[in-house]
Amino acid sequence: xxxxxKIYIAGMYGMVGSAITRNLRARGYSHLLGHSxxxxxxxxxxxxxxxxxxxxxxxVFLAAxxxxxxxxxxxxxxxxxxxxxxxxxxxxxxxxxxxxRKLLFLGSSCIYPKLAEQPMDESCLLTGGLEPTNESYAxxxxxxxxxxxxxxxxxxxxxxxxxxxxxxxxxxxxxxxNAHVLPALIRKVHEAKVNSQPSFVVWGTGNPKRxxxxxxxxxxxxxxxxxxxxxxETINVGSGExxxxxxxxxxxxxxVGYKGDLVFDTTKPDGTPRKLLNGSRMRTQGxxxxxxxxxxxxxxxxxxxxxxxxx
Numbered sequence: 001x002x003x004x005x006k007i008y009i010a011g012m013y014g015m016v017g018s019a020i021t022r023n024l025r026a027r028g029y030s031h032l033l034g035h036s037x038x039x040x041x042x043x044x045x046x047x048x049x050x051x052x053x054x055x056x057x058x059x060v061f062l063a064a065x066x067x068x069x070x071x072x073x074x075x076x077x078x079x080x081x082x083x084x085x086x087x088x089x090x091x092x093x094x095x096x097x098x099x100x101r102k103l104l105f106l107g108s109s110c111i112y113p114k115l116a117e118q119p120m121d122e123s124c125l126l127t128g129g130l131e132p133t134n135e136s137y138a139x140x141x142x143x144x145x146x147x148x149x150x151x152x153x154x155x156x157x158x159x160x161x162x163x164x165x166x167x168x169x170x171x172x173x174x175x176x177x178n179a180h181v182l183p184a185l186i187r188k189v190h191e192a193k194v195n196s197q198p199s200f201v202v203w204g205t206g207n208p209k210r211x212x213x214x215x216x217x218x219x220x221x222x223x224x225x226x227x228x229x230x231x232x233e234t235i236n237v238g239s240g241e242x243x244x245x246x247x248x249x250x251x252x253x254x255x256v257g258y259k260g261d262l263v264f265d266t267t268k269p270d271g272t273p274r275k276l277l278n279g280s281r282m283r284t285q286g287x288x289x290x291x292x293x294x295x296x297x298x299x300x301x302x303x304x305x306x307x308x309x310x311x
Contacts, residue, residue, distance in 0.1 A: 001029070001059055001226060008033040008057035010042065010091055011064030015171040016106060016164075019219035020061050027223070033057055037064075043086035052094035060095050060103040061222060062088060062144075068178040070133050070203070070271050077136035084140035092147050092159065102158040104226050105148050107141040107234065109165045109211075109275050110134050119278040122163070122234045131272045145234055152232045160229055162222065165238035165277050168296065169215035170303045182212060185249050186297070186304055189256045199261040203268035206246030211276050213239045214296035217289040224287045238277035239289050255297050 001007065007024065011017035012034025024032060033055055041047050042064050066083040073080055088105065095103045112120045113128030125145075130138045148159035172183045179187070185202065192200040221237045229235065243251070249262055291299070 003028055004031060005029070005058040006031045006033065006055065007059045007061070008055065009061045009063060010034070010087075011062075012036075013171070014063060014065075015167065015169060015173070015215050016063040016218065017061070018171045019169065019215040020063060020222055022216070023219040023223055042090060043083055045086075045090050048090035048094050049097070052098045052100075056098050058101050059226060060091065060100050061226070062091050062103060062105045064091070065106070067137070067180075068173075069180045069184060070269055072178040073134040073137050074269070080134075081136035081140050084137060085143055088140070088144040089147065092144070092151065095159070096151050096155055096157055100157075102160070102226060103148070104222055105144050105159065105161040106222070107145055107161055107163045108138070109163055109236070109238070109277055110138045110272075111141050111145070111163060112275075114272050118274050119240075119276040120236070121278040122236055122281065125234065133269055133271055149232050158230070160225060160232060161234045162225055162282075163234050163236050163277065164218050164221075165211040165213050165236075165275070167213055167215045167218055168300055170300075172215075172300065172303075174304065181210065181245060182248065182252075182297070183300070183304075185252050186256070186301055189249070189252050189258045190301070190304065192260055193256055193258040197260060199263045200258075201263050201265050202245065202249050203265055204245065204270040205266055206249065206262070206264045207244060208270045208272065209242040209244050209274045209276065210248070211238050211240070211242045212248075212293055212296070213237065213289060214291040214299070217291055220290075221282060221285075221287045224285050228285055235281050235285075236277040236279050237282050237287075238279045239293070240277075240279050241293065242274065242276045243293065251294055252297055252301075255294070255301050 114131040116124045168182045
């Protein structure tokens, strides 16, 4: 991407979009476009079309999405499939109409089958059933991947897709009804410490394993892909390491300095047993994560204390 290029970051004020924005600004890119959801309704086709017609961006990072943890996905499946399909369809089609030079669509590791062989390779997409608790979100993301590939095939566009693992970092969502597991646990452990509670509750058995990536590491991967990746096949972006939910909670306890007990609510769903990505294809692009899980949690907790979060 040329330094004077006009770059649209859809979802600029979310966790992923703001990390991409920080990365680009640090590199000297200054012609960055982005609006909050209140300023630009991405679910409205005409609004998105008018925006592209006026601004005519050269490059697009499609990081805007409706996201949430198990509770939110399981409780509002219609909202998740509708909002995400609208957002990505409007942006991808407008990017084609107004001849965007390259678009990067950010998906999610939940697109892969619930019982996929671990680590999950890009080729396992659509080879099995999805995790029911986030099926609507996953189907929307799969539609986005296939839409990018279809436009490349029919219209010879340059639309690529990457599948990040579980993300966390600055501007994360800490609302307990909508947050993903890592920020939710940070808030629970912090409040247990502040309120001198003898214990705190973790959903499920604590046995499922997850992979986590600090969002600034993802932003670096996105920059590499936008500049170097030409294949329209999806590409995984992960840390390559997994940890059980129990181990994650214990690490957060250590970082926060909380000495109480862990209590597991086994009446709540565990979700997918394991979600480890095969990131070998991304490694061949010369990228590797720099921030370890413990260091990342320390940074995230610092952000939480400083109020650099969403509630």
